[in-house]
Amino acid sequence: MIVVMGASGQIGRALIERLDRWDAPRRAFVRQHQQGAQLGGDYVLGDFDDPDSIRRALAPGARLLLNGSLGPNFVDQQRRIIDLAAEVGIAQVVKVSVRDAAPGGLLGQGMHGEVETHLKRSGLPWTILQPVGFMQNLPADVVSADGEGRFHGSYGAGRVGYVDARDVAAVAAVVLTRPVGEDATLVVTGAEAPTHAEIAEVMSATLGRPVRYVDLTPSEMAERLRRAGMPAGLADDLAALMSLVGDGRWAGTTSVVRDVTGRPPRTLAEFVAEHADAFR
Ligand SMILES: NC(=O)c1ccc[n+]([C@@H]2O[C@H](COP(=O)([O-])OP(=O)(O)OC[C@H]3O[C@@H](n4cnc5c(N)ncnc54)[C@H](OP(=O)(O)O)[C@@H]3O)[C@@H](O)[C@H]2O)c1
Known part of the structure; x- marks a missing residue:
């Protein structure tokens, strides 16, 4: 089972579409019924600020796409999801971050940097995607x-x-469906x-x-x-x-999209x- 946070966003939608094409079991985490109905299949209604709803979406041994929008609560939201994922026993977290993420950096770079640090200390297997x-x-x-x-x-x-963004989703889809490998950051x-x-x-x-x-x-x-x-x-x-x-x-460019997706x-x-x- 792959739990997709931010399933209604541009990466989330493209990821779900691909997983469905591959018949890979997945669960979308969305804020509104209408979004879940549009995606079809299994979905859980919730909000990153509502821990109980996050618990309802997670399952032991599941793999998780951690994605959301930047905002004042972003770091707390993502840290909380990581803590709950560790509590539940998630098998792997694939986090959408940004290139050059580092605590103290400008805008998203600083926020993502703090979350990356938290994820790396969580004990959970991780892959960080830095578009x-x-x-x-x-x-x-x-x-x-x-x-x-x-x-x-x-x-x-x-x-x-x-x-x-659809190529970022394509990379996430492969990483979330192949055997869990070494922790890695992919630019x-x-x-x-x-x-x-x-x-x-x-x-x-x-x-x-x-x-x-x-x-x-x-x-x-x-x-x-x-x-x-x-x-x-x-x-x-x-x-x-x-x-x-x-x-x-x-x-600089990388060959990650080609290497991972073929x-x-x-x-x-x-x-x-x-x-x-x-x-x-
Ligand atoms: N845009 C860029 O150029 C760029 C470049 C590098 C990295 N990034 C990173 O990529 C990530 C995704 O960006 P994006 O533009 O693809 O975002 P997006 O399409 O807007 O997707 C964000 C998703 O998060 C969901 N979400 C936001 N707040 C939520 C909450 N409180 N509870 C539940 N769901 C919530 C949104 O749901 P709703 O549909 O309900 O709002 C949406 O599904 C961000 O972290 C960004 O920093 C972006």
């Missing part, structure tokens, strides 16, 4: 840009190995690491209309995010993270073509 940015975030950036096909960032010429990237100007070129060519990347200083970017309604601290951290990435720290990761051009409507 870079998801391609799925790109349409939102362009749609929210002005009508002239521009999107903004502070990445400079920094390259990012964006990955399709999950796409096959290419474009600059944001190159991403704009791919979009322009694929969509048949000009899209331009506009590079801003971190303070200009933070101001822009604040004006769009993002809380000030978050806007500052996100802009700072973009400019850190600008130094090329996320430029198939190459989706390319950016494939992703943009598939989601052309979302970009318009």
